[in-house]
Amino acid sequence: MRNIIEAKNLSFTYSANTPFEKAAVKNASFCIAEGDYIGVIGHTGSGKSTLIQMLNGLLMPSAGEVLVGGRPVWEKKKCRRDVRFTVGLCFQYPEYQLFEETVYADIAYGPRNKGLPEEEIDRCVREAARLCGVGDELLQRSPFELSGGQKRRVAIAGVMAMEPEVLILDEPTAGLDPRGRDEILARIREYRQEKGKTIVLVSHSMEDISANAQKIMVLSRGEIRFFDETKRVFEHARELEEIGLGVPSVTRIFQMLRARGVDVPGNVYTLSDATRVLAERLKGGGRDA
Amino acid sequence: MLNGFSFGQYFPGESALHRMDARVKLLLTIGMIVALFVAGGAVPMALLVALTLLLFIGSHIPLTVLWRSVRGILPLVIFMSLLNIFYIKGPTVLAQFWIFTITLEGVWRAIFLAVRIILLIVVTSLLTYTTSPIDLTDGLERLLSPLKKIHLPVHDLAMIMTIALRFIPTLIEETDKIMSAQKARGADIDSGSLVRRVRATIPILVPLFVSAVRRATDLAVAMDCRCYHGGEGRTRLKQMKLHRVDLFGVLGYACILAAVIGLNFLPFGVV
Numbered sequence: 001m002r003n004i005i006e007a008k009n010l011s012f013t014y015s016a017n018t019p020f021e022k023a024a025v026k027n028a029s030f031c032i033a034e035g036d037y038i039g040v041i042g043h044t045g046s047g048k049s050t051l052i053q054m055l056n057g058l059l060m061p062s063a064g065e066v067l068v069g070g071r072p073v074w075e076k077k078k079c080r081r082d083v084r085f086t087v088g089l090c091f092q093y094p095e096y097q098l099f100e101e102t103v104y105a106d107i108a109y110g111p112r113n114k115g116l117p118e119e120e121i122d123r124c125v126r127e128a129a130r131l132c133g134v135g136d137e138l139l140q141r142s143p144f145e146l147s148g149g150q151k152r153r154v155a156i157a158g159v160m161a162m163e164p165e166v167l168i169l170d171e172p173t174a175g176l177d178p179r180g181r182d183e184i185l186a187r188i189r190e191y192r193q194e195k196g197k198t199i200v201l202v203s204h205s206m207e208d209i210s211a212n213a214q215k216i217m218v219l220s221r222g223e224i225r226f227f228d229e230t231k232r233v234f235e236h237a238r239e240l241e242e243i244g245l246g247v248p249s250v251t252r253i254f255q256m257l258r259a260r261g262v263d264v265p266g267n268v269y270t271l272s273d274a275t276r277v278l279a280e281r282l283k284g285g286g287r288d289a
Numbered sequence: 290m291l292n293g294f295s296f297g298q299y300f301p302g303e304s305a306l307h308r309m310d311a312r313v314k315l316l317l318t319i320g321m322i323v324a325l326f327v328a329g330g331a332v333p334m335a336l337l338v339a340l341t342l343l344l345f346i347g348s349h350i351p352l353t354v355l356w357r358s359v360r361g362i363l364p365l366v367i368f369m370s371l372l373n374i375f376y377i378k379g380p381t382v383l384a385q386f387w388i389f390t391i392t393l394e395g396v397w398r399a400i401f402l403a404v405r406i407i408l409l410i411v412v413t414s415l416l417t418y419t420t421s422p423i424d425l426t427d428g429l430e431r432l433l434s435p436l437k438k439i440h441l442p443v444h445d446l447a448m449i450m451t452i453a454l455r456f457i458p459t460l461i462e463e464t465d466k467i468m469s470a471q472k473a474r475g476a477d478i479d480s481g482s483l484v485r486r487v488r489a490t491i492p493i494l495v496p497l498f499v500s501a502v503r504r505a506t507d508l509a510v511a512m513d514c515r516c517y518h519g520g521e522g523r524t525r526l527k528q529m530k531l532h533r534v535d536l537f538g539v540l541g542y543a544c545i546l547a548a549v550i551g552l553n554f555l556p557f558g559v560v
Contacts, residue, residue: 053469056473058469058472058473081475081477084472084473084474084475085475088473089473090473091466091469091470091473094470096466096467096470096496096499096500097467097470097471097474097492097496098496099491099492099495099496099499109471109474109475109476109492110474110475113474113475113476113477114475144499158474159473159474162474162475
C-alpha cells in the first residue's frame, strides 16, 4: 500500500521562548498507508490533538516535516489549502462549528470551498448525509433545531462531504450517550467499508479503539510509545497500564481468567470476539467452562 | 494567531504592587493618568517615565508580556505622531519638501505625545497585570458604592464586569478553535477581496455567538442554582483592608504630583 501521510521527526512546542514553553509533540515519525484504520489513544495533554492538527497543515511543526501524498505540506501556501481537502479533520465537539441556515448548506460548506461545480456539490452532500444517517427530511431544517446526536452527525457529514482521502476524527463520540456513540462508530465503519478511505480515530477509550482500528498509536507525554497492529500493542499490557491507559476490560477479564488457570486465549479485545470464544468453549464442553 | 492578545490579563506575583489594595491602585492609576496630562514639559515627563519604569521593574512583570499590550496600540501612536510632525508649525524649520514642513517643535510634540500614550497604556496595563479581575471589580464596586444612594446598580455592574473579564480568554480560545475547525473545512480567511473576507467571517461569528449565548444561559442557571439574587445582603469572603504599602503608595503619588506641577513652572524644557 502507498503511504498517504508521512511524518518525519515532527515536534511541536507551544509558547516557544517564554516561561510557558511546553513541548506537546516530541520527535514523532510514522507513516499512514492508504486504507488504514488507525486508532490514536492517549490521555488529555498527551499531544493527540496537536499531532493531528499538524497532519492537515493547521499547525506548523516546530521541527520536522509532514508529507501528504508525497508532497511536503508547508512548502507552498496553495498546497496547504489542498491538503485540508485531502486530509479531512473533524474536531472535537464538531457541532459547535455549524453556522448555516440549513443542514444542507452547512454540509455543502466544505465542498463549496473546494470549488466543486453545483451538481457535484449536491452529490457530495447527499452522499455524506446518507452515510452519516442524516435523513432527507432534515436537510432543509436549521442545524440549530436538531438534537445533540443529530448535530454531531451533520458536522461529521460536513467533513465527509469534502471526500477526503484521509478522514481524521478527534473524539467523535465525546459527550454522547452509549447509543449515540455506537451509532457514530457504526457509521464510520460503514463509510470505510463503502469508500475504502483511510481513517484516523482519536479517542481515549480503549474499547472504542480496539473494536474498530487495525493499528493503534499510543501517545504519552508527546511521544509515540507504540504504533503497531492492535494485537501487538495489547501484548504490552503492563506498559499500557503504566501509562495509565490499560487494555480493554474484556481483555483484562480474559487475562485474569488465564492467571487463574482457565484455558482461554489472552488476545481477546472485543466483546464480539469474547462471545465467540466463550460460545465455542461452551459448545465444545471443555472441563473448565 | 490570537495567542498574542494579553490586554487585561492578570499576571500573578508577590510584589508591592500586587499586594496593594485594589481600590488604592485604581485611584492611583487615575491619578497617574491625571499626572500624565498635567505634565507639560520634558522634565516632568522624564520624571513620570522614570517612575513608570521603576514600577514596572518592581512589579516583576516580564518585558515580553508588557510588550504585547503596547504592541497593539503602536500603529495608532505612530499615526498620531506623524500627523503632529506635519501639522505643528514652529519657527525652527528642519526640513521642507513639496507642501510639507517639518519643524523642531513638531518633532518634539510628536515624541511627547507618543511617550504620553505609551505611558498611559503601560500604567493601565500594570494595574490589570498586578490585580486579579475579581479584586479589580470588587475594588471598583467599593469605590462606587456611594452611588447606590442614587439607585445606581453598582453591584450588578461590577458583577457584569467580573463575568465579562473572566470570559475574555475563554472566548478567545473558542474563536481559535472555531477558526481551526472552519479552516479544516477549507475556509479561506486571510485572502481575497474585502467583501470575500467579510463574508468569510460569518462561519466564525455565528458559531461564536451561539456558543456565547449557550455559555451565558449555563452560567445564569448555575448562579440561580446557588441562589444568587443580586447584591442585597451579600457579604464578602475577603474583606478589603488598607495596609502600610497603600499608605506609602498614596504618599509617594502625592510627592510625584507635586513635583510634576512644580517642574512645569521651570523655565526650561517646556514644549
